[in-house]
Amino acid sequence: MHRAEQLYNLQCTDSEFDKLARRLREVEASxxxxxxxxxxxxxxxxxxxxxxxxxxxxxxxxxxxxxxxxxxxxxxxxxxxxxxxxxxxxxxxxxxxxxxxxxxxxxxxxxxxxxxxxxxxxxxxxxxxxxxxxxxxxxxxxxxxxxxxxxxxxxxxxxxxxxxxxxxxVMPPDELKIYDDLRRRKGGRAVVLLKEGVCQGCQVSLPSSEAQQARQGEVLVFCGSCGRILYAH
Ligand SMILES: [Zn+2]
Structure with a gap:
């Protein structure tokens, strides 16, 4: 199992939830x-x-x-x-x-x-x-x-x-803690995609060895620039 995959799924669900919750507040105000x-x-x-x-x-x-x-x-x-x-x-x-x-x-x-x-x-x-x-x-x-x-x-x-x-x-509590802390500090986005070696959270390129690690998914890899968890598939 890819370490960041579940976190990424959770991130997508949380982001969608945040987006709809914002819209709900707008609708209620209108x-x-x-x-x-x-x-x-x-x-x-x-x-x-x-x-x-x-x-x-x-x-x-x-x-x-x-x-x-x-x-x-x-x-x-x-x-x-x-x-x-x-x-x-x-x-x-x-x-x-x-x-x-x-x-x-x-x-x-x-x-x-x-x-x-x-x-x-x-x-x-x-x-x-x-x-x-x-x-x-x-x-x-x-x-x-x-x-x-x-x-x-x-x-x-x-x-x-x-x-x-x-x-x-079904997720390990220590990973959830890291995830929740990052969400609080990084504007709601704790996990981002790594595309062609570039962090999609801050657009900074990762050293190829770290990009490789992120793709393998055996450990959690963090962006050296913005600090977010990277998910590459
Ligand atoms: Zn980054």
Whole structure:
């Protein structure tokens, strides 16, 4: 039995486990509400508030207009009703009538402008609502995909964990200790391939006698440069 082979198999299993565990953490971090979703929801809220303000303004202007119409009707009643005969008083009423009409005309112009603004605000609310619907739909599909991926990763990690326990169960404890120490110190990679005499952990060439030993596999051979266990087959 090649001394480094089992360690290399364990390394492959551990590396795969680490890779999938990293992906699982990413997936879990991506589950839940996104910044985009929050932003689009906020945009809709703002558009609705703006519409609400314009509608309140329009209602106030319309009330003011109705009140002016009442005043104007009362004024005309007195002006043309025949009850007031005093020329000075009639002139005063006439003046008031002109001024009321002027104010009412101005107010009606403003009302028209605000009605257009309300329509524009309604359009902005419609757009913001459509956008939210679209973003929510994409978000739900993405969440569903991520949830499926999380389930697959969890199952895969569970299988890998069982596999590495099996491998460790039949390996000498002193080799496992060396392996675990190296994994801690070397960024998770304790065993690397030796290809054409070059360590694949640090890309340094090994003296040919050591490369030969690594291929024979009777003893564990360590890279003189990075210190990792070498596996050549
Ligand atoms: Zn090396």
């Amino acid at each position: 589950l839940g509400e996104t910044e985009e979703l929050r932003q689009v929801r906020l945009d809709l809220q703002k558009a609705e508030q703006a519409l609400n303000r314009q509608q309140i303004r329009l209602r106030d202007l319309e009330l003011e207009n109705a009140s002016l119409a009442d005043k104007l009707a009362a004024n005309e009643q007195r002006l043309y009703g025949g009850t007031v005969r005093n020329p000075k008083e009639l002139a005063g009423l006439q003046e008031e009538n002109t001024s009321l009409r002027q104010r009412k005309n101005q107010l009606e112009d403003v009302i028209l402008e605000v009605m257009i603004e309300v329509e524009e605000a309604q359009e902005r609310v419609r757009c913001a609502r459509d956008r939210l619907t679209q973003v929510e739909k994409q978000w739900r599909a993405e969440q569903e995909r991520l949830t499926t991926e999380r389930g697959e990763l969890q199952a895969h990690l569970c299988a890998l964990d069982a596999r590495r326990r099996e491998l460790r169960a």
